[in-house]
Amino acid sequence: MGALSRLTGDPIYESVALRALRKLWSMRSSLNLVGTTLDVTTGQWIGYSSGIGAGVDSFYEYLFKAHILFGKEDFWRMFQSAYLAVQKYFRHGPWYHEADMRTGKATYWQLTSLQAFWPGLQVLVGDIAAANSSHREFFHVWQKFGVLPERYLLDHQIIHPTEKYYPLRPEFAESTFYLYQATKDPWYIEVGESIVNSLNSYTKVEGGFASIRDVNTMQLEDHQHSFFLAETCKYLYLLFDDSFLVDRNIIFTTEGHPLPVLSSWHEKLPEAYIPANWTFPKSENQRRRRExxxxxxxxxxxxxxxxxxxxxxxxxxxxxxxxxxxxxxxxxxxxxxxxxxxxxxxxxxxxxxxxxxx
Structure with a gap:
């Protein structure tokens, strides 16, 4: 929405997006954790288990990417607080479990395929060691089943009994691409080859690629999500041929669309739609140091x-x-x-x- 406002010159798109962001951040717990699902009628959280996967993944992603695109310190401070909270309450070695947003106590010990975006985000942050550690665990699960199941129970080392599908998700390929760009370690190329081989072996059908209904049996279903072309294929292509990135300073949206990082987009927002009661103090001497x-x-x-x-x-x-x-x-x-x-x-x-x- 911020990019749309910059491209059209109409501030309304960014204005309403900032309003939603401000509201969500105001609903965080005292531990700086947010939930995953809201009741749109009451505006209250539905349940209090929080994590980095489904329902909240893009929230973390866009806080930092918005800071890269628009340079606003508010985005950085929100992300920094959220990132520290994730490391404190969710991280268990290379894994990230879920926890009660109010108490920080662990709720569900599970890997979800959407969590695989996290190492890629950590690359942008510069936390390469942590990104590599988590990525290798995801790859271990990938090797175990041939693809990444939607939900894997870490405490029992088994696939979730009902969420045992693989809908051609892109997140693991995305993080592989980012880690290779950051390290140029050829091992990530080998991971990419493994992903491509699995897709060709298990999901390729006449006319396209099919989602896997059950990773235990590799039974297919007649469905190919649009994100397979928009993201999965795109990140795998860029892993092996990154010539598109040469002399370009871009950031990918959560749906894999490239947006230019332009200095002109770092201008201050019009005062008419800067949030009136932004959570953070505006006085520079009150701000926590960015580094x-x-x-x-x-x-x-x-x-x-x-x-x-x-x-x-x-x-x-x-x-x-x-x-x-x-x-x-x-x-x-x-x-x-x-x-x-x-x-x-x-x-x-x-x-x-x-x-x-x-």
Whole structure:
């Protein structure tokens, strides 16, 4: 909508989109988490389980992409708060489970295919290590079944009994494309080849490609979503031939459409439709410093900002241990230390910590 306003010169499209965004952000919990489904009649959340998958994925994606496109600090501050909350309450090693938006307690331990967009978003943020870690787990599940099932129960290591389909979704291919662009690691080309081979082996039919009804049996259904051409094929093509990107500064929408990143789009919005009661303070000396661990690997978890007096910088590198008492069975139970951003490991005494290796 913001791009449409820039292209037409009519501010109404961006105005109503900002109004909706402002309303959603005002409904976040005290933990800076938002739900996934709203009752459009009452304006209240339907359930309180939150995550990064269906119902909320594009919210996170557009907060940061809007900042890239339009340069507004408000978008950055919302995204930074939301990203830190995701890392604190959803992340479990390389996985992201769901949690109650009010308490942060885990609700559903499951992988959903829509979550596979997250590593691609982390590439844009600059959190490459975390993106690579999650992407490899998605690929492990892909290899296990030949494609990515819609929902996989992490706590039971089985496919969800009713959501066992694969509708040719693009998110895993999208993140593979972004990670290759960021690292130029040929391993991601191999992942892309695996995706293409699976599509040709399991989904190709006369006249196109069909969704898979059941990944256990590879039974097909007579349906090909439009996002297969708009996104899945597009990201796979760009993975192997990125000449389209040469000398272009673009950002892809959540539906895979390229938009130009133009300096002229970074102009301030007309005062007539800047939100009157925006959640964040407008005074520059009240703002939290923009740089965080997401851009500068800032450690420790909080440190004084030289530019803003007593303002502090939050570190996104901190990942708590799985257990509050820091006991562990393996290194996977240990997080990332907030003081120096180093991965903690499990000692022979079964406690997480930073151990000197000689």
């Amino acid at each position: 965080s661990a997401m851009t500068l690997q800032v450690c420790p978890a909080t440190t004084l900002s030289p530019n803003h007096g007593d303002q502090q910088i939050e570190s996104a590198c901190h990942i708590p241990d799985v257990r509050g008492d820091h006991r562990c069975l393996s290194d996977e139970d240990c997080g990332v230390d907030s003081t120096n951003c180093r991965k903690r490991s499990c000692s022979t005494a079964s406690y997480c910590g930073l151990w000197l290796v000689t």
